[in-house]
Amino acid sequence: MKQKYRAICESGISWNTFRIGSLSLLLLSVIYCGKATAQNYFQQEVNFEIKVTLDDQNHLLRGNEVFEYINHSPDTLHFLYVHLWPNAYSNNETALAKQLVQLYGKEKLFNDPLLAGSIDSLDFRDNSQKLHWHFLKDQEDICQVHLNEPLKPGDTTYISTPFRVQVPQGEISRLGSSGKSFQISQWYPKPAVYDKDGWHPMSYLDQGEFYSEFGTYDVSITLPENYTVAATGELKTSHELQRLDRIANDTIQFDTLAEEKVSDLPGSVKFKTLRYTSQNMHDFAWFADPDFHLTTQTILLPESDRKVTIYALSTDHQAELWENASSYASDALLAFSKWIGDYPYSSFTVVQSKLKSGLGMEYPSLAVIGEANDAYSLDEVITHEICHNWFYSSLASNERLYPYLDESLTSAYTARHMLEKYPDSKLWEIYIKNETLAKFLNLDQQHVLQAEEYYWLSQARNNLEQPINLAATELNAINYSLILYYKGARGINYLRAYLGDSLFDSAMNEYYNRWKFKHPQPADFRLAIESHTGKDLDWFFEDFLGTTKRLDYKLERLQDQKLLIKNKGELVSPLVIAGMKDDSVYFEKWIDGFDGQRWIQLPAGNYTEVKIDPNHVMPEIFRKNNNIRDHGVFRKADPIQPQLYFSIEDQEKNNLMFFPSFSWTRENGVMAGMALHNGFVIPKPLEYFIMPFYGFKHSKLAGYARMFYTVTPFQKLVRKATFSLEGTQFGAPGNQNYQTLKTGVELFFRSSQQKPFVQSIYGNYILASDLSQLNREEKPEQNSFVQVGYHLKKRSRINPFILHSAVEYAQVYQKITAELNYRLSYYGEGRGLDFRLYSGAMLNEVSAASLYGLAPAGRSGRELYLYQGFYPDRFSAFPSTFWSRQMTLNEGGLVSPVNKSLGYSDWLFSLTLTSSLPRKIEKLPIKPFLTVLLNDTGGEHHDNPNVFFEAGVKTGFWNLIEFYIPLFISNNIKSEIGPFKDRIRLVFTLDSFTQINLNQRSVF
């Protein structure tokens, strides 16, 4: 399958929507033990005969199948496991349903009868004798069929069953329909694989693929005659072959096919039967649509001279892109045949469909492709799916257990083919589309495949990798893409670069020939490569595939044609060095991996610089230590790369990015300045952001600066430690300034990659100007504060939460607080009931007038003694100006401005509920809220507990500016505040300081 990595891009996992000041820019943005298994190798054989009829009106398949099961194993079988995968769509408790919730936040999907699918009417028989069968407990998409007679080694049995499939609407996974487009895959009762490790029954999943027995297929599909079908195997029905010829002719002539007009009718009454046969295949899928056009091509395979016919079926949708689809297919088929060995079948079909799961999906001799963004992307996805004819169709590994044996290998060959075919395609052409913008952002030179390195680095630099060789269900959704597809592919092409193309290709050819139409396991792959190359590739098979050891060599010294290299990473693997002068390469040399440091003798030549891996073939995590010059003062220093506004970091340069910035506060007036930073898309050990301003009102300097230093220990309890230093200065009343200086450390703990929990502890030391003194326009003293806290986040799409507890210590007070923000998701992601539970206590009593107590209502700027957030009008008294209504909704969480009249509390509990609107009116930008607060103050009765109540609505632009309107308030609030309009307050979330850089951090 080709992952929707651009969908990942859109969901902001690695490229973020970030904002700067008032500008915002959306950046496109096992090894398993055991030796050769070949001698005792066996595989079962399953030969199918299936007859099925499509009822396109009712989205039903009615079929009968009989399969011949030949027991080639040394064991006597008493039962078979049979997959009934349409049942994955039958209720909300299936493995698929549970995974869809976890991956996409799609909850209770199958309550909708249109989305539900199923298989029923089953009656398994051996000849005419009924067989006892039952669903597996809690796995209705697998059944166990008990044999009447034990099936001895070498024996054959014939099992038949009728079946009826309710085809779900095609919005969920690989089986479905959309109007008159039918995507029929994983649709018939199909035995699980029995191999030397026993049975492999597996529930259908969206993330996680398949493992099936080889055999023959003889499938007859009966359907309304206006449909055109793309299917696995070869079409044997002569009148349909003639019809396809006519469609192909009409496609060439760009005519509308007369026959096609029937598709406008509400279902044709005349039916036809199409027969397909195939050998050496382990699955059968078919796609039907009345509106298919067809282009065909024939190619001759390089090794055997065998003829292969290519069919490309597509609709009018994206027709201009699909014009070249059969050429994309023939280029890829020829390239892979040359590199790996001849394509194993006599035809190949690529079909366009309204696929909702991934960008494309492979079946033997068939690929289905969904929406494509552009011609390059269509070629890439077709190429990827075609490569699966080697790594899946013919080398049929257990994809669920060893997904890298199909996806990493396929992605590696895809990248190789695309690089050869499109050596000059640029990243901007696919991701930015606008050359002027790309040039402006200095993103006009990177090759399009560089994106895959950036994606992988975004995960690797956060120390969030998982080993490549894990099972599909052990990889989290992000790593399933970034590690399995991108890092895995880079690793295989790294091995190829090290071995050289010809040795690598001949080794892979041997693997292919030895295991074609079989079920190779990781040890078989390793043995084939190692025995052919005669090399011990432990570093690759054990360490690169099986661990998260990082690759990072550093050039230390260069003198007298000798180079000192240090291995700073954990991976001990080969490296390539090159002698360069400008961009010309004088020599290139592979060195076997080593630990520690080593002197290397260099060849003589006119080169002036030595670089590790100038062509990015090694998955190096840090490249800034990869070069050294033979002269000069700063021989290891990287050139400074200035860049207006923003770019993706050039990993080999010191990026200095800058942009003019403007802002306004009441005290500073209009401010102009220049922001400086070193990028924030791909995490780096040292990151900074400095934004100095000149305020025109009183000709004063203001600004903000922040610096992070991050370390990512290998396999330690602490996954990431971030040390930070930040400072601010802005104007305050009386022509003064307020200042803050904060230094802190946050430790993020390693957690199970499959669990959505992130835990961290932090400690901060803060110096801040005394706010009360500033409010009185006195010269402020500097107060010091110490904070220690704990964060626990559940980052799931359904029912996420954040728990934050902290102790804050200052000379005059100590307080302890805990806050839980929890979303009860009603129906999928992004909708639900938000709970905010807050409690706090002062450990020593403070006066009700002290700002340091617990605030019953959201604090205004003049109450935030640590000066958090961006407040244009921080010091104006409520409600004198528009911006004086700004607040930070923390502590007690009331909106009504009662802090001043009620005073601050020694203890406080509050609960706020905020709800999404009912589905019918969910688009309205309104959310009702309700807050109940209990604290120790209450106007005159100061020490008595008091309950406050407030309910209202908030509206505005989420994540920009939100207005809170309390409509109903309890009497004890009413008595403390002014008229209705003086309860309305706002939260301003377009906050440059918290948005920049931190988006990514807050995610992890």
Ligand SMILES: [Zn+2]
């Ligand atoms: Zn794939």
